[in-house]
Each structure stands twice: as structure tokens, then as C-alpha cells.
Amino acid sequence: MAGAAAGHRLASCTVSRAFFLLGLHGLMDPTASAADNPVMGKGPAPDATSEDPPLSVPAGERVLYTRVFFRCVVPQEYATKLKEDNGKVVVVGDCASLGHWDHRQGVELFTQEDMFPCFYTVEPVKFQTKVRVSYQYALVSQDGNLFAYIDKDKRSMIPTGGEMTVEDDFGMYRNALHPEDVSSLFDDRSSVEASSQISQTPETNAHILFEQRMAAIRSLESFPPLESNNGVLMVSFELPVKVEKVNGEWVARVSESGNVMPSMYQLRHQYPVRVMFVGWPGVHVKDYTEQREIRELLLDYDCIPVFLAEDLYHNFVNFCDRFLWPIFHSVVMSFVYDDNPRPFDLQQWAAYQTVNQKFSEVVWTSCREDQDMVWIHDIYLLLMPMLVGRKLRTANVGLFLHTPFPSSDLYKCLPVREELLKGMLCADLVGFQFFEYERHFLTCCKRILGLDYHFKKGGFVSVDYLGREVALRVGHACIHYDYTMQKMQDPLVIERARALRTHYGDNVIVYASVDRCDRLSGIGLKFRAWRLFLEQHPNVVGRAVLRQHAYVPKTHSTKLAYKLACELTDIAASINKQFGSEVIHFESGPLSVVDRMALLRVADVLLDTSVKSGLNLVPFEYYVARAALPPTSPTNLRGAVMCSEFSGCSRVLIGSLSVNPWNTDKLVLAIQDAKHMLGTPELAERLYRDTAYVSSHSLLSWAEDFLCDLRRARKKAEMMYITYGFGANFRLMGLSEDFQRLEHEEILAAYKRAKFRVLFLDNEGSCLICGVASSGQFPSSSSEGELTNLHMHGSPPSETVLQMLRVMCRDPRNVVVILSGRSPDHLEKWFSSVDHIGLAAEHGYYYQVPALNGPDHQQGVSSSRRHWECLLSDSYASERDDTSWKAIAMELMKQYVARTQGSYIEYKGSALVWQYGDADPDFGQWQAKELANSLEELLDTYNVEVVCGKGFVEIKLKGVNKGVAAQIILQKLSSIRGQPDFVLAMGDDQSDELMFEKLKNLYEPKSSPIPVHVESPKHRPPSPAGSAGNTSSIERPKRTLGLNSGSIHRDLNQLGTGVRRPPFSTTPSSKGAQAATWKEDGGNLGLLASHGTSTRRPQGEASTQHAKSITEVFTVSVGKKPSHAKWFVADPHEVSDVLASLATASSSAACAGYEVLSSNTCPAWGRQLNTCSVGRAAGALAGPAYGQQYEGNPDSYMFSYDENLEEQELLMTHGDSGEESGEDDEMAELRQYLY
Incomplete structure (x- = not known):
């Protein structure tokens, strides 16, 4: 809409795609300076090339651009002439991008036969963000002459965001080719012959149609490009770079563990955005001077440390290891069968909250809210999305779980289940490794918080939470294939592997395993099966060996890990003593990357017997080790992977041998089968299939896809986000x-x-x-x-x-x-x-x-x-009196009541309601969908509608x-x-x-606003004070x-x-x-x-x-x-x-005097008033009609309105005070209160 003086009309603008944050995705001006932020401002300089000349802006300020598409409709009076003359439509405006009102320099719009007279731009036009642009649609003849404008008045718009669409076509384009209607995109009938582009050749038409269809398909994913002015804060509990003191000086060392974060750190320079890592540096430092030294040291490594007190760290680790880790891995037996099970520790829970708070404080000071993304990793920081939102309400926050997510029944065992769940839901995007974990998360949201979720085009799922759509994503991480291959071919690794193979000899089959030192790794079950395997096949003694290494992560309790390591050491010693030779080689403690790679090169069979685990990346590294062997190696085809059914690897590595660690007999049989399959064509095919999968899935691509989805799920610019609540009950609402x-x-x-x-x-x-x-x-x-x-x-x-x-x-x-x-x-x-x-x-x-x-x-x-x-009035008597639809609906609902425990039927005069709020939420929802569909089919000819709500299905009159x-x-x-x-x-x-x-x-x-003038009447009666009324002017x-x-x-x-x-x-x-x-x-x-x-x-x-x-x-x-x-x-x-x-x-x-009360006591004034006298007094001010007697009661008056008393009304509103009018005190008080 436009002001009357300017005569412009603001175009209906629609942001067409979801981008990172408002105004951050346009190209930066070459003269733009780095951000003031001392951390994120160190990113690479933006591309200096630009299609538009630099704008005149103050030094040090960014200039952002928005890509804009135009759509318009040509009126019928011009459309016929345009088609007959083979003319064209161009958009012109007051800037260089639109030709400075020169139709010969404007941007051309195109159309198709099935869209005519709707025109659209194929390529976006670039404008400076948040700078008003005036424009018009011009009609140009075939010889290039301007013959009309679509509208006489100029239009205007304000570009915002990274990309937007100006819709001046009343939605015709979206109706003709909606991006979500994928089925119509591949309709063969939309061929070159069917598209007739005005003033273009058929070849051009086909190209435009192809590009439009491809754009529509890509819009389902809508991955906005990551740009150099964006940044990512990668937050995990441990930094991929550790610090230690050597000769009195702090030294940084890059971690080479097989986890995801060290691999992502190796790729940090390959991302299209600046990446900083936030986490604990691996040491406890109290001195502020030393903390500053470490902070400055790690800044050169693109890392930001979070320092934790030692006692806080231990309480935090114990909470994660005793409560979160078992529950998220679906294990509660330790809480039930322990001789002395420990109750929930509130002190450890407080430590967990404090650690999350300290991490969030670092993000508050390091994150540019309008440009950076925050990517939080794993269960150790589940409260961070909520805490980050306290200060940075519009920050783009993502969370990814590298662990499983338990079923709702197991998750309910956590006393702080709601706090953790609500903390996760404060993120814009939550990622899981597999759909099974996402399904458990959705069920928890439904059963614990009563939240609904829905599936969207393109394979996306979102949860509706406090006015926000929390997006969910499924996709597992991988290894950095090229980096791992380079390590496998390192001469030191090859030499170490050669020495290990020489130690055992070429005829010995090496079963290897690298696991966490915790009971969920199933190492005890593995040792039991190995003992039984040797007992059943004594001939393999001396010809097969099991090398087991157990490492202790920083996030696990060293006390529990040490206890388990001692137990496993005793079991291994007992087995070796039983068979008289080293049939098991067990080690616990740190394992260097060289030793790990050498072990994987030597291993003939990789054995995993996890009781429950997410995605273990060691099998991925094993396939790289097989591919790194030279073709002439006698063991290049001797490779088999045995994965537990309860491990995430068994879902993606389909060539592996799946085993159940709880079934000892079947596990022993699988160990024997793997031995016989070595070198066979079947195993070679399995090996080739999984190696191809590992090599084709890039860690960099996975990270970029997650970041693009995170930008897509960002908070909407047109929404207002408010916070409320304290502590773990803090909420972010849109x-x-x-x-x-x-x-x-x-x-x-x-x-x-x-x-x-x-x-x-x-x-x-x-x-x-x-x-x-x-x-x-x-x-x-x-x-x-x-x-x-x-x-x-x-x-x-x-x-x-x-x-x-x-x-x-x-x-x-x-x-x-x-x-x-x-x-x-x-x-x-x-x-x-x-x-x-x-x-x-x-x-x-x-x-x-x-x-x-x-x-x-x-x-x-x-x-x-x-x-x-x-x-429904009498004109709808037939619909009102026809109750036959109730009989049909009632009969059907009775069947669903009989089959859905906890449901019942509520009968109303205008509706029937099937209530299932007390039924199982999931089963009730499934039944509700089926019931709603059946009701719509059966009652299609009736004037009724089916409404589905939370816990009910209602059928009622429309x-x-x-x-x-x-x-x-x-x-x-x-x-x-x-x-x-x-x-x-x-x-x-x-x-x-x-x-x-x-x-x-x-x-x-x-x-x-419209000014409204209230004129005094020419023949106004004098006011009680004898003063004339005056003219009032009121603005709305x-x-x-x-x-x-x-x-x-x-x-x-x-x-x-x-x-x-x-x-x-x-x-x-x-x-x-x-x-x-x-x-x-x-x-x-x-x-x-x-x-x-x-x-x-x-x-x-x-x-x-x-x-x-x-x-x-x-x-x-x-x-x-x-x-x-x-x-x-x-x-x-x-x-x-x-x-x-x-x-x-x-x-x-x-x-x-406005009403008759049973008592004459007025609490507001605190004294007695006679309603009769007050009513008459009010009537004396307004005229006889205002003092009407109230229904025959001689002592009661009330105000009533009359059409002929407007002058008195104005007089009472705008007249002089009661004191000037000679009113008594009671009348003046009445006037003051009423008016």
C-alpha cells in the first residue's frame, strides 16, 4: 500500500525460500570490512568480483544484496495485442539493475502457453538489501518501442533476505506450477510444442521450461548456498585440539582419534564458511593468566576453549556416564539389579546444567547472531539450545546426536526427561543417525509433551513447539575417506603393520576389535564366545588370535572403566592359561592412530559385539584399510566385518555379517563362518560393496548438507521470539x-x-x-x-x-x-x-x-x-432436522470405540465427537486418521465436516x-x-x-490515519455556563x-x-x-x-x-x-x-446512575448515593430522554440513548466544567467520572 502523495503501491512480496537469517545471504560489497567480532571476524575475505559496481557506503560497513524474482499479470486489454504483435514484457525501475526507467535496459519476463498472461523472470535481479526500489512493468513491441505500462502508478518494494519473489500476479504462477507439485513436473505433455514463448524460439522455450522444472525440483530441498560472510560455531564437549604443558610452555596437539570431531576439524578449511570449534581443551586451569595464554594459543587453531573446574568436570562426567549414557543406549538394568543402586544425584544434575551454561556463555560472546550458525554435538550439551536462546533469541542453532535415542518407555526413566526434551526443542534443527532414533524422539514429544509432528514435501519432518517448527533430520556421519587413506599408506603405519604380521605369521587369522571400555561394548560377551569357540574347535588354537583394545573416552568415568578393564584382564588371562598360549591379546588405555591403523591393516576379521551403540566408525576405517592394501598382497581379499545387530553399522554396512552377541552359540557359529569365508568370491563381493559405500559418502558433504538444512530451518524473520521461564524451564516461543x-x-x-x-x-x-x-x-x-x-x-x-x-x-x-x-x-x-x-x-x-x-x-x-x-435459520431447516448422518457416524464410531481402549463417544445436538484422549497416543492417532477418512467417504453427500483435533475426531454440521x-x-x-x-x-x-x-x-x-473533524452545529443551544461550543479535530x-x-x-x-x-x-x-x-x-x-x-x-x-x-x-x-x-x-x-x-x-x-442496584452502597466511592437523584441529575445534563423512568420504578433511573440528543452528548463531552456551569459537587463528580 502506498502513501497518497507518492502514489506508489508496495508490491506483494513473498520470501520464496528459507535462508540462514534475514539479510545475510546476499553478496558482500568488496569494500566491506571484517566483522567486529574478534573470533568470527577472521574468516576468509569474500569474493571481490561482483556484477554490480560498489555502492557508496561508509567505510567499514557491509553492503548486502538480495536476489529478487518478478512475476506479473498482463491485463486482458494488453494481452491480446501483446500476443498478436509478438511483444514482450520488461520490468524497469529507478536503479541500474532495472535500467533507470529505460525499457531497452530493463529485465525481460517470460511466459508459457499454459501460464499466459502470467509472466516471470528466469534469472534473479540483484538489489541492495533493505533499500526501497521503485519499478513498473513495461510492454514493448517487437521492434523495441514502448507502447504501454501495465499500471500507471509506479510500484515499490523493499528487498529483504537472501532471495525473494515479488508477486504481482495474484498467485497465478504458483497455481500453474507449484514447486511442491512434483508429480506435474514430469508430465510429458508439457513438451516443446506445448510451450509457446512470446518473442522467443522453440529452443529457448524448451530451455526455459527445463530450467523452470529443475528449479521447482530443487526448491523441494531449497539448499541456500553457504557464503563466506557466514560462520559456524562447532560446539562439542571436547576440542579436537588438546593442550599440554611441555617445558613450562603450553603446546597444542591435534587429536587423531577416530571420532567425528577430529575428522571434521581436518576439513575445516574446505568448508565454504568460517568454522570455529568450541569445547573443553583437556586440562583444568585455574590461573586466569594461563587461561588467556591457552585461549590465544588455540585461537590460531580455530578453537575456543571452555575451562571447567576439576570437581565440576567429575560431577558432570559421572552424570553423563551413570544416567545419560545408559538411558540413551536403552539400558536400565544397572538401576534395577545393582545391589546398592544409587538414586538420582541432584548435585551431578546441577553440574550438568552448569557445564551447559558455561559453554553457552562462550557462544554468547563469540557468535554473531545475525550471521553465524551454532552446531551442537551429542548428549553432553542437550540444554545448550535452550541456554543459547536466552541471549541470542534468533540465533540459528542445530543439534546432532551421535548416540541412539531411547524409546519413550525407557526415556521416561529419566527424572529430568522434560527438561532435556524441552532443551532440545529450542534448537532449529535436531539431527539423528537413523530414523529409528528419530521415531523414538517423536514418540517422546507426543507422549511426554503432547506435541504434534507432520511430514513435509521433500522428506522433512518437523515438530510444532510453541509457535515454532523444529525440523528433524536423519543422516549419519562418515569418515574422511581421503585423509584415512593417506594415514593408512603412511610408511610408519605400514612398518608397524608389517612387524605385527611378522609376529603372528601369515597363517594366523587375526580377529581384531577396538571398542570403548564400557559394558555396552559387549567385550565380556565377546570373550565368552571366544572361549567357547576355542573349546569347540581346538584345532584353531595357535592358528587364530583375538586382539582386543579398549580405550577410555574423556566423557566416561575412569573409575568404572578401570574396574571393567581389570575384570577383562583377568578373563583374558584365564582363557590364555586354559589353552596354554596367547589366544587373546587384551589392552586398555590410549591407542595411537598409528597403532590403530596398523591393527586394521593386519586384521583378517573385525569383530564387533556391541550391546547397544550408535555409529561406530572403526568398521568404516577397516574398509579403507582393505582398500589400501596392494593388489598383490596375499591378504587383500581376506577381510570380513562382523557387526552386532544392535550397532548402527549393521544398518548401513549391508555387506557385513550381522551377529547377536547375546546368542553365544550363534556368535560362535558366525566366528567359524567368517574364518571359512575368507578369500571366497562371496566375501569379496561383500567387501567391494561396503568399500564403495564408504568411499562414496563424504564427511564434508554430510556436514554441508546439515548446515544447509540448518539454514533452511532458521527462525522466521517475520516472527517475534520471546523467552520466559527460569533455569531448565526456560522456553523460546515464536x-x-x-x-x-x-x-x-x-x-x-x-x-x-x-x-x-x-x-x-x-x-x-x-x-x-x-x-x-x-x-x-x-x-x-x-x-x-x-x-x-x-x-x-x-x-x-x-x-x-x-x-x-x-x-x-x-x-x-x-x-x-x-x-x-x-x-x-x-x-x-x-x-x-x-x-x-x-x-x-x-x-x-x-x-x-x-x-x-x-x-x-x-x-x-x-x-x-x-x-x-x-x-442454522429456518431456511436451513432440512439440514438442521436431517439427523441421518448421525446414525451413520454413530455406528462407525461404536466400532472404533470397541477396538480402541480408552475412547468414547460424546453426543451433541450439532455434532458427534469420538474422544481418544485417554487412549494410547500413537494408536489413538492412527485410529483417528482412519476414522476421519472413513467418515469423509461415507458422509460425502451430507452438509457436514470432519474436524480432527488433539484427542478427538468430531463430525458436525458445516x-x-x-x-x-x-x-x-x-x-x-x-x-x-x-x-x-x-x-x-x-x-x-x-x-x-x-x-x-x-x-x-x-x-x-x-x-x-484519517483526520476526522467534528463541527459545532450552527444552532447549538448555549451550554449551562453560557459559553458556545467550539470545533474539535480528532485524528484516528x-x-x-x-x-x-x-x-x-x-x-x-x-x-x-x-x-x-x-x-x-x-x-x-x-x-x-x-x-x-x-x-x-x-x-x-x-x-x-x-x-x-x-x-x-x-x-x-x-x-x-x-x-x-x-x-x-x-x-x-x-x-x-x-x-x-x-x-x-x-x-x-x-x-x-x-x-x-x-x-x-x-x-x-x-x-x-447507569444501573439499579439492590443496595445503594457504592464500594468504589465509599459512601451512600441515591440512585434516583443521581439518575435525575444525569438527566438534567443530557435532556429529558436521559432521565427515563426505569420500568415504572419512581425511585430508579437509568441512562438510555436517543438519536436526537447528539448535541447534548457533544456538549457533555466537550463543554465547560461543572464548576463554571454552576453544578453542585455531586454533579461535578458525576461528570468527572463518566466523561
């Missing part, structure tokens, strides 16, 4: 930018200003189920237990809540409507003590609002006299929801009393979102909303001149409230489709121009969560606070 907390003062001020209010309140789960404790006149707190009981058992609202409703409903300016999913009988029973209250049962299908029944609103209606109306009910009630109220000044809607359920969305659609925003708030509903518009236009409404308000709405504008024309009420129109209405011989009345709309969600509401409150207790404030305001106003 909300709409205009979602804000409700200010009590703001809504109370709007409530007091309004003369006609409509309040829609949800019954359960938000405002009315919470009991309110005693606090002043209207208490506002309740116990959690009461809330839980009410929610679970459907108890009625507390007496204090009912008292608040009674006070608000007695205020004639208020219409209070309770909306609920319960039956009319329930609501009548619960709210029978509240007169004048409106009720909407079954989500609005049945409703009754006394204010719609004329005098009933003043007199009150008992529950027995209430008349319920149906949302168009029955709280949003429609609220719309119809507003329509009828407006036809009786005019437009309301104040609308409040509060709720916490998904059904309330339909009400919020409906109100949002009814009151659509306008573009700019910037966000004005116009009620826009066709059905309401038609109904109101049919009302004629008999409609009475409250006088126009001359008070602007509060800054946050939404405002709606109405107009009156010739006595007919209507709705403004446009704004800026002031109206007059004749009144005798004079006419008065009034400001349009303003409707202030408050849509309030209970709890901070993604919502269509504009405001939120924290919990039901805050709802009670809001209602208490409003009720108190109504009670105070009642003492001023």
Missing part, C-alpha cells in the same frame, strides 16, 4: 510480531469509554472455570487443585466468578455471552443465577442472548423461560463454530442497538481461535479497522430509519485496540468499505458532522502461544484479574 501482552490499564480505559459493550468469554479452560479467591471486592486467584478438578470434571464456575458476571450483566451497556462446547442444559444449570447473561452452547450451535429479546434484557429471564435459538456464532450475535445486536464501541473475546481453546480469526477478518486494518489511531462482512452489510442496510444507536464517540481509541468504522447515510446503518468519509445527518434545520464511532476490539488468548488473537494473558488467574477490574468499573458506574 509469536506473530503484533502479539502482545494485554495491558490492564488499556482495556479498562477502553471499557470505561464505551457506551455499548459486547463480551465473548470462553467457559472452560480459561476464564470461568477458575475459582477466584477473596481479594477485595472481586478476588482474582484460585488454587491449582480447584482449577484441575473443575477442568477434569466439568464443575461450574465458582461463586465469585458468578458474582463478577452478575455485576457486569446488570450494566445495561454490557452484553456478556458465554461460549462453550457443552450442552444447553449444562449452561442453564451453571449460569441460571446470572440474569441477562447470554449463552452459546455446543460452540454456538444453540444460543440465547436476552439483549436480542427486547424488554427481557431489562426485566431478566429465568432459566425456565429462556428460548434457545439455532445457529459452519458451526464460535466464530460464526460471534458474528451472528454481533450482527443482531448491531441491528438493534447499533455498532458496539467495545468488543472483548477471551479464550484458550483451539475453538476460540476461530472466534479470534473471525473478529480479525471482520475488522480489517486500514492503511493510514494509525491502525483503524473497518468491519467488512457482506452478510452483516446486507442485513443492516435493510433496517431503515427505525434503528436507534448510541451517539457517536468523539474519543479516539487507545493506542493498542483495534478500531472499526461505521457510517450512517440517510438514516440507514451501513458499513464503510473505505475510510475518510465524513457524514452529516439533518436534524431539524441544522446538520451536524460527527466523527465515526470507533469499535475497540480486544481478542485475548489465555497463555502465550501461537494465536490469531492480538493480546494474551498469562493464565486463568490473570483472566480473573481482568474481569474483576471490569466488574468493579461497572459497579462504580452503576453508582453513578
